[in-house]
Each structure stands twice: as structure tokens, then as C-alpha cells.
Amino acid sequence: MLDFHHERARALLANATQIVTPTEVQAAVTSVADQLNARFAAPGATEFPLVLGVMGGAVVFTGTLLPQLAFPLDFDYIHVSRYGDDDRGGELVWKVIPRQNVAGRTILLVDDILDEGETLAHVKQRLLDMGAAEVMVVVFADKDLGRAKPITADLIGLSLPNKFVVGFGMDVYGYWRNLPGLWTIRPEDLKQAAPELAG
Ligand SMILES: O=P(O)(O)OC[C@H]1O[C@H](OP(=O)(O)OP(=O)(O)O)[C@H](O)[C@@H]1O
Numbered sequence: 001m002l003d004f005h006h007e008r009a010r011a012l013l014a015n016a017t018q019i020v021t022p023t024e025v026q027a028a029v030t031s032v033a034d035q036l037n038a039r040f041a042a043p044g045a046t047e048f049p050l051v052l053g054v055m056g057g058a059v060v061f062t063g064t065l066l067p068q069l070a071f072p073l074d075f076d077y078i079h080v081s082r083y084g085d086d087d088r089g090g091e092l093v094w095k096v097i098p099r100q101n102v103a104g105r106t107i108l109l110v111d112d113i114l115d116e117g118e119t120l121a122h123v124k125q126r127l128l129d130m131g132a133a134e135v136m137v138v139v140f141a142d143k144d145l146g147r148a149k150p151i152t153a154d155l156i157g158l159s160l161p162n163k164f165v166v167g168f169g170m171d172v173y174g175y176w177r178n179l180p181g182l183w184t185i186r187p188e189d190l191k192q193a194a195p196e197l198a199g
């Protein structure tokens with residue numbers, strides 16, 4: 001079974017194309033950090049935001065971003081999944097719900113990718129319903145779908161084409177979150193061969 005996963009992961013990557021280099025990834029994270037520091041680390045700034053990582057995809061972005069933030073902050077995480085081990089979004093499943101510590105706080109909601117926007121729209125609304133004072137949506141990547149989404153990110157590291165992407169926290173069937181750059185998976189290698197991702 002483990003041999004199967006090893007071989008499948010390698011085969012997916014063998015056919016993949018790198019679209020963003022590790023250097024470009026790091027530059028995008030630094031640009032997000034700079035913009036956050038411009039507000040929260042400005043002279044006289046007194047806010048104490050709660051950084052909330054959306055696990056699991058946000059793990060790499062959050063871990064890279066945090067040491068570049070130059071202001072006092074709190075950190076916590078939530079865990080929600082809409083894709084599971086699939087390449088298409090489905091029903092949103094909560095695995096770890098927000099704690100009551102979100103009430104009254106300025107929240108930096110950090111995720112790897114805003115794709116159709118369903119996940120972050122739902123999470124942001126839940127946080128506001130729980131009494132969050134402000135929810136700032138911070139994503140490493142925003143996928144250009146060419147159509148309106150239910151939410152817009154406040155800060156974006158990179159814009160991506162409408163293709164299935166892996167790396168820097170993003171997975172295909174659970175594989176390759178660990179890649180330091182971003183790669184697109186060939187549409188014909190996706191389980192549900194998706195014509196709209198083929199362009
Ligand atoms: O904008 P959307 O179309 O809703 O998709 C974006 C979400 O999809 C991914 O999570 P996924 O459900 O794959 O779980 P994961 O974080 O464990 O990878 C990603 O981390 C975002 O949270």
C-alpha cells in the first residue's frame with residue numbers, strides 16, 4: 001500500500017510542470033509580510049491580532065509567514081476541508097472549529113489558496129457570527145477563475161491560472177504539500193478529468 005502511494009505521487013509529479021519557483025514563492029510570502037507589517041508594526045500601532053491558520057493547506061504558508069511578522073500576535077488554527085483527497089470541492093467538513101477566543105478580535109485568516117472561495121467565505125462568516133471584530137483574509141495564492149467568487153481576499157501573495165496546483169501546502173490526493181515551488185498537475189492525471197482545467 002505504501003509502495004502504491006510512493007509510486008503514484010512520483011508519477012503525478014513526473015508529468016507536472018513547475019509554474020512558480022521556490023525563490024518566487026519566498027518573495028510572495030515576504031510581500032505579504034511587508035504589507036501586514038505596514039499596518040500592524042507601524043509606529044504607534046497597538047493591535048494584537050489573532051493569526052488563524054486554516055489547516056491543513058495553510059501549514060507551510062503560515063509557518064513561513066509567522067517569523068517575518070514584526071508585531072505582537074496570537075496564533076491558533078482551525079481545520080476544515082472541502083476537497084478531502086479529491087481534486088474537486090464538495091461539502092465543507094469542519095474538523096477543528098474556532099475557539100471562543102475569536103470574539104472581539106482582529107483575525108488574520110491565513111490559507112494557502114482561494115480557489116472557488118467557498119471555504120473562506122464560510123469560515124469568515126462563522127468567525128463574524130462568533131463575534132470577531134474584523135476578519136482579514138490573507139491567502140498565499142488566488143486562483144483566477146475568470147468569474148466572481150463569494151469572497152475576495154484582503155491580501156494575496158500570488159495570482160494563479162485556473163489549473164490544479166500543488167506545492168507550498170497545496171496537495172493532490174494528499175501528496176506533495178512539501179514542494180517548495182508550485183507545480184500544475186496534467187488535467188488527464190486528475191481523477192475527474194476536468195475540461196475547464198485543461199486550458
Ligand atoms: O476556495 P475553495 O474552492 O473552497 O478551496 C480552497 C480550500 O481548499 C483547500 O483545502 P482542502 O479542502 O483541500 O483541505 P486541505 O487544507 O487539507 O488541503 C485549501 O487549503 C483551501 O482551504
Ligand code: HPA
Nearest residue numbers: 115163164165166170171
Ligand atoms: O488547485 C488546488 N490545488 C490543491 N488544493 C486545492 N484546493 C483548492 N484548489 C486547489
